[in-house]
Amino acid sequence: MSLWTDPQTPANLRPVREPIASSRVVIIGGGVVGCAIFRRLAIAGLQPILVEAAADILDGASKGNSALLHTGFDAPENSIELACVQAGYREYMAIKHKLNLPLVESGALVVAWDEEQFAKLPAIVERAHRNGVTDVMQIERDELRKREPFLSDRALGAVLIPGEHIIDPWSAPLAYAHQGLAHGGRILRRCRVTGGELDGQRWMLQTTLGDIAADVVINAAGNYGDLVEAINRESPFTITPRKGQFVVFDKPASKLLHAIILPVPTERSKGIVACRTAFGNLLVGPTAEDQQDRSRAEVDQATLERLIAKGIEMIPGLADHSVNAIYAGLRPATQFKDYQIAVDRQRRWVTVGGIRSTGLTAALGIAQMVGRDFAEAFDGVRDEEPIWTPVPNLAEDRARPYLTEAGGDVVCHCELVTRSEIEAALAGPLPAGDLGGLKRRTRCMMGRCQGFYCSAQVFALAEGRLAS
Amino acid sequence: MTHKSDVLILGGGPAGLSCARALRGLGVHNAVLLERESALGGIPRHCGHVGFGLREFGRICSGPDYAKRLADQAAGTDLRLRMTALKLEPGGLVRTTGPNGPEDFQAKAVVLAFGARETPRSARLISGSRPFGVMNTGALQQFVYLHGKCPFQRPVVIGSELVAFSTLLTLRHVGIKPLAIIEENERITAREPGTWVARLGFGVPVLTRTRLIRIIGRDKVTGIEIDRGLGSEEMECDGVILTGKFRPETALIAPSHLEIDAGTRGPSIDPYFRCSDHNYFAAGNMLRGIETAGQCWREGRAVAEMVIAELENRLPAREPDAHVTLQGPLAYVYPQRIYRDAPDHPLLFKARVSRAVRGRLSVVVDGKVVWSRRISALPERRIAWRLPNRDMRSCQQVSVEVDAA
Numbered sequence: 077m078s079l080w081t082d083p084q085t086p087a088n089l090r091p092v093r094e095p096i097a098s099s100r101v102v103i104i105g106g107g108v109v110g111c112a113i114f115r116r117l118a119i120a121g122l123q124p125i126l127v128e129a130a131a132d133i134l135d136g137a138s139k140g141n142s143a144l145l146h147t148g149f150d151a152p153e154n155s156i157e158l159a160c161v162q163a164g165y166r167e168y169m170a171i172k173h174k175l176n177l178p179l180v181e182s183g184a185l186v187v188a189w190d191e192e193q194f195a196k197l198p199a200i201v202e203r204a205h206r207n208g209v210t211d212v213m214q215i216e217r218d219e220l221r222k223r224e225p226f227l228s229d230r231a232l233g234a235v236l237i238p239g240e241h242i243i244d245p246w247s248a249p250l251a252y253a254h255q256g257l258a259h260g261g262r263i264l265r266r267c268r269v270t271g272g273e274l275d276g277q278r279w280m281l282q283t284t285l286g287d288i289a290a291d292v293v294i295n296a297a298g299n300y301g302d303l304v305e306a307i308n309r310e311s312p313f314t315i316t317p318r319k320g321q322f323v324v325f326d327k328p329a330s331k332l333l334h335a336i337i338l339p340v341p342t343e344r345s346k347g348i349v350a351c352r353t354a355f356g357n358l359l360v361g362p363t364a365e366d367q368q369d370r371s372r373a374e375v376d377q378a379t380l381e382r383l384i385a386k387g388i389e390m391i392p393g394l395a396d397h398s399v400n401a402i403y404a405g406l407r408p409a410t411q412f413k414d415y416q417i418a419v420d421r422q423r424r425w426v427t428v429g430g431i432r433s434t435g436l437t438a439a440l441g442i443a444q445m446v447g448r449d450f451a452e453a454f455d456g457v458r459d460e461e462p463i464w465t466p467v468p469n470l471a472e473d474r475a476r477p478y479l480t481e482a483g484g485d486v487v488c489h490c491e492l493v494t495r496s497e498i499e500a501a502l503a504g505p506l507p508a509g510d511l512g513g514l515k516r517r518t519r520c521m522m523g524r525c526q527g528f529y530c531s532a533q534v535f536a537l538a539e540g541r542l543a544s
Numbered sequence: 545m546t547h548k549s550d551v552l553i554l555g556g557g558p559a560g561l562s563c564a565r566a567l568r569g570l571g572v573h574n575a576v577l578l579e580r581e582s583a584l585g586g587i588p589r590h591c592g593h594v595g596f597g598l599r600e601f602g603r604i605c606s607g608p609d610y611a612k613r614l615a616d617q618a619a620g621t622d623l624r625l626r627m628t629a630l631k632l633e634p635g636g637l638v639r640t641t642g643p644n645g646p647e648d649f650q651a652k653a654v655v656l657a658f659g660a661r662e663t664p665r666s667a668r669l670i671s672g673s674r675p676f677g678v679m680n681t682g683a684l685q686q687f688v689y690l691h692g693k694c695p696f697q698r699p700v701v702i703g704s705e706l707v708a709f710s711t712l713l714t715l716r717h718v719g720i721k722p723l724a725i726i727e728e729n730e731r732i733t734a735r736e737p738g739t740w741v742a743r744l745g746f747g748v749p750v751l752t753r754t755r756l757i758r759i760i761g762r763d764k765v766t767g768i769e770i771d772r773g774l775g776s777e778e779m780e781c782d783g784v785i786l787t788g789k790f791r792p793e794t795a796l797i798a799p800s801h802l803e804i805d806a807g808t809r810g811p812s813i814d815p816y817f818r819c820s821d822h823n824y825f826a827a828g829n830m831l832r833g834i835e836t837a838g839q840c841w842r843e844g845r846a847v848a849e850m851v852i853a854e855l856e857n858r859l860p861a862r863e864p865d866a867h868v869t870l871q872g873p874l875a876y877v878y879p880q881r882i883y884r885d886a887p888d889h890p891l892l893f894k895a896r897v898s899r900a901v902r903g904r905l906s907v908v909v910d911g912k913v914v915w916s917r918r919i920s921a922l923p924e925r926r927i928a929w930r931l932p933n934r935d936m937r938s939c940q941q942v943s944v945e946v947d948a949a
C-alpha cells in the first residue's frame with residue numbers, strides 16, 4: 077500500500093518513491109535525549125522510529141560526559157532545564173533498579189579554594205534551596221577534611237549537595253533504547269537525515285538509507301540540532317559545540333575521593349570537576365572550549381597537562397597515580413542558556429535542542445515533557461504496561477560477571493570483561509554497531525593498557541559482527 | 545575454600561616459568577602457577593621473530609618457540625591457565641577468578657611475575673583525535689602473530705627503543721614497510737645495530753629530533769602532525785605504533801599493601817627479591833620495566849633460590865635496615881630495601897641513569913663512600929655492580945649517587 081495517498085495532492089505529481097519505513101513519530105538522533113524520548117513514546121504505544129547517523133547510538137555529545145546525576149541545585153531558576161533535570165533525576169531514581177542501572181551515592185561538594193569563592197558559598201546554598209534542593213548546606217573546613225581527607229588543605233569550606241551522584245553514562249541511554257525496542261520501537265543506525273518535506277499531514281524525511289515517512293518529527297540531533305532544524309524552519313538557535321576534555325586516572329586513585337568535587341561555578345561552565353566514576357576510576361575535567369567542528373573532539377597535551385596539574389592541586393595524592401584514559405566530549409551549546417524545546421503542532425515538528433551540559437540527567441525529564449505533549453495532541457496515547465529490559469552491569473560497586481559467573485573467561489584483563497559479556501554486546505536487539513559501541517557496552521579496551529593485551533582478541537571476537 | 549601451597553607463582557612468562565622450573569629442581573613440589581591467558585609464555589608468545597633463548601638454550605629461537613620450550617621445562621608444576629589474580633592480601637592470600645569462578649589461594653611465598661607493558665597513547669597525553677589505528681607493539685604483535693591480521697598498511701613507528709625493531713620485524717612479516725620511525729631524541733635509543741637494521745635492512749627512514757604532536761582522523765587514522773624543529777608538518781599515514789616506554793604491570797600492586805618504588809614503578813624489593821610483605825617476591829619485568837627475556841628468565845631462577853631460603857627461615861624477618869635513596873641523574877636503583885647482613889651472597893645492585901652521563905657512581909653508607917667507579921652511561925643501558933658483604937657491616941642510610949663530571 078502506498079503511504080503517499082494524500083487527498084490534497086494529485087498522485088501523478090508525486091515522486092514514485094516508496095518510503096523504507098514509516099511511523100507516527102520519527103526521532104532524529106540517538107543520543108541520550110533521543111533514546112529517552114524513544115523509550116517514553118514507545119511505552120506510550122506510538123511505535124517510534126529512532127534514526128541515528130552514526131554506526132551506533134551515543135556517538136555524539138552523549139559519548140563523552142562527566143556522568144553526574146544532577147539535582148539541579150545550581151540550575152537557572154525557573155528554567156526548562158531545571159524542571160527537566162529534576163524530573164529526570166526523580167525518574168532515574170525510580171527506574172534504575174528495574175533497568176539494572178548503577179548509582180554511586182557520592183554526594184557533591186562545591187569547594188571554595190580562596191576567600192572570594194568562600195564568600196559565594198551562602199548564595200549557592202540559597203539558590204539550591206530556591207530550586208527545591210533543600211538538603212544542601214554549607215559545611216566547615218573541619219567537616220570537609222573529615223569527609224575528604226585527601227583533599228588539599230587549602231580548601232576553606234564547602235557546600236554539601238547530598239543528592240548529586242555518579243552514574244554510568246552509556247548503560248543508562250542503552251537501557252532506554254532497549255526498553256523502547258521492547259515496546260515496539262525501531263532503531264535505524266547509519267541513517268542520516270539529509271532533508272525532508274511536510275506534505276500536508278506527513279513528513280517525508282530523506283535519509284542515507286532511503287525515505288522515511290512520519291506524522292511527527294522530533295529533532296534531537298545534538299550538535300547538529302540547528303542544521304536538522306533547518307529542515308523545518310530557519311533555526312532560531314545556532315549550535316557552537318563546546319568541548320570538554322577529561323583525564324581519567326587509574327582505579328587505585330579512586331580511593332582519594334568520596335564526593336564529587338565541584339568548583340564554585342562561573343557563568344560559562346560548571347568548571348573543572350574531580351570525581352570517581354561508576355567504573356571505579358577517578359576523573360578530572362571537563363574544560364569548556366568553543367569550536368566550530370561538530371563531530372571531532374580532539375584532546376591536546378597542554379590542556380591535559382593542565383587538568384592533571386589542577387587535579388593534583390585539589391588532591392595532592394593524585395601525583396602518584398597514572399593516567400588511564402583521555403577523552404573529550406562536545407556540548408551542544410547555543411547562544412541561549414536554556415534548553416531549546418519547542419512543539420510546532422501545525423508543522424508536526426518537535427525541537428529538542430541545545431541540551432548542553434545536563435542532558436544525561438535531564439533526558440528522562442525531557443522525554444516526559446515531550447510525552448505529555450503527545451498525549452494532549454493525539455487521541456488514544458496511553459502507557460502500556462512497562463516491559464523492563466535490564467542491562468548488564470558495568471559498575472564497579474556491584475558484582476560483575478567475572479566474579480559471579482562460573483567459567484568467567486576474562487578477555488580484557490584491565491577492566492575484567494569476560495568473553496560472554498563481549499558476545500552478549502555483539503548480539504541481541506541492538507548489537508554494537510562499531511568498536512566504540514562495543515567498548516561503551518562492555519568497557520573492553522578502556523582500561524590502563526588501552527588494548528595492549530586484549531585488542532587483537534576483541535577484534536577476533538567481533539570480526540564480521542560489527543558494522544565497521 | 546582456600547587453596548594452600550608453599551609457593552604460588554603469578555604470571556606464566558619467562559620469569560614465572562623459569563622460577564617454576566627452578567623450584568622443582570630445588571625440590572619444591574607443591575608450587576602452583578597461575579596464568580591469565582589461555583597459553584603460557586608471556587610476551588614471547590606473540591614475538592614471532594627470532595631473538596630469544598641464546599642464554600637459556602644455547603641457540604637463538606623465535607618467541608613462540610622459546611615460550612613453548614619454557615612451558616615444557618616447567619611441566620610438572622601445577623600450571624593453571626585462564627586464572628586471573630585479582631587481589632593481593634597481606635600474608636600471601638591471593639584472590640583470583642577463572643574457569644571455576646572466584647577462588648582464593650594462599651602460599652608462604654607468592655612470586656609476582658606480571659611483566660611489563662608499553663605506555664599507551666592516553667598516558668602519553670598525545671594530542672589529537674582518538675581514532676582506531678593507534679596501538680602499542682604488544683597489540684600489533686597479537687594481531688599479526690596470533691590472529692594473522694594487520695590493522696594498517698602505512699603506519700609510522702614512534703620511538704626507537706629496541707622494541708621498535710621488533711615492530712619492524714613484525715610488520716615485515718606481513719609485508720609492510722612503515723613510512724618512518726620517529727624519535728624525539730637526537731639519536732636512536734637502541735644500540736647501533738638498530739640504526740643499521742632500520743636503514744639498510746628495511747630502508748625505513750629514521751626521523752630523529754622529531755616530535756609527534758597530533759593524531760588526525762575521526763574513525764581511522766588518516767595522518768599525523770610532526771615537528772622536526774621547523775614547525776608542524778602533516779604526514780599521511782593509516783596507523784601509529786607507539787613503542788617502548790615500558791612500565792611494570794602493577795595493576796594489583798598499586799591498590800595492595802605492597803610498597804611501590806617511585807623510580808622503578810615496580811614493587812620495592814630487598815636483596816632477596818622480597819617485597820615489603822615478606823610473603824611476596826617479585827621477578828622479571830615486574831621489577832622495573834623492560835629487560836631481555838633472558839634476563840627475566842635468570843631473575844626467575846634467582847628468585848626460586850631466595851624462596852627456598854625464605855621457606856627455610858634463612859632470611860632476615862625484620863624490617864630492612866635502610867631504604868636506598870638516589871642522588872643525581874638516576875632513574876632507579878634496586879634493590880631498594882637493604883639489610884646490613886646479606887647472607888649467602890654479595891649485594892647486587894641494578895640501576896639506570898635518567899640521561900646520558902659521564903661521571904662517578906658511588907654507594908654511600910652512613911656518610912662514607914664504600915664503593916665507587918667511573919661510568920659513562922646511557923639511559924637505555926643497565927648498570928649492575930656488586931657490593932661485597934663487608935662493606936655493609938652497619939647501615940642506617942644508604943644512598944646511590946651519580947656525580948656528573
Ligand SMILES: Cc1cc2nc3c(=O)[nH]c(=O)nc-3n(C[C@H](O)[C@H](O)[C@H](O)COP(=O)(O)OP(=O)(O)OC[C@H]3O[C@@H](n4cnc5c(N)ncnc54)[C@H](O)[C@@H]3O)c2cc1C
Nearest residue numbers: 105107109129136137138142144269298320434435436437
Ligand atoms: C564535557 C561534557 C560533560 C557533561 N557532563 C554531564 C553530566 O555530568 N551530567 C549530565 O547530566 N550531563 C552532562 N553533559 C551533558 C550531556 O552529555 C548532553 O546534554 C547530552 O549528551 C546531549 O544529548 P543529545 O541526545 O541531545 O545529543 P547527542 O548525544 O549529540 O545526540 C545527537 C545524535 O544525533 C545524531 N544526529 C545528528 N544529526 C543527525 C542527522 N541528520 N540524522 C541522524 N542522526 C543525526 C548524532 O550522530 C548524535 O548521535 C555533559 C556534556 C559534555 C560534553
Ligand SMILES: Cc1cc2nc3c(=O)[nH]c(=O)nc-3n(C[C@H](O)[C@H](O)[C@H](O)COP(=O)(O)OP(=O)(O)OC[C@H]3O[C@@H](n4cnc5c(N)ncnc54)[C@H](O)[C@@H]3O)c2cc1C
Nearest residue numbers: 555557558559580586587595629658659710828829836837
Ligand atoms: C614487542 C616485544 C618484543 C620483544 N623482543 C624480545 C627479543 O627479541 N628478545 C628478548 O630477549 N626479549 C624481547 N622482549 C622482552 C621479553 O619479551 C620480556 O622481557 C619478557 O617476556 C619478560 O618476561 P616476564 O615473565 O617478566 O613478563 P611477561 O612475558 O610479560 O609475562 C607476564 C605474564 O603474566 C601474566 N599475568 C599478568 N597479570 C596477571 C594476573 N593478574 N593474573 C595472572 N597472570 C597474569 C601475563 O598474562 C603474562 O603471561 C620483547 C618484548 C616485547 C614487548
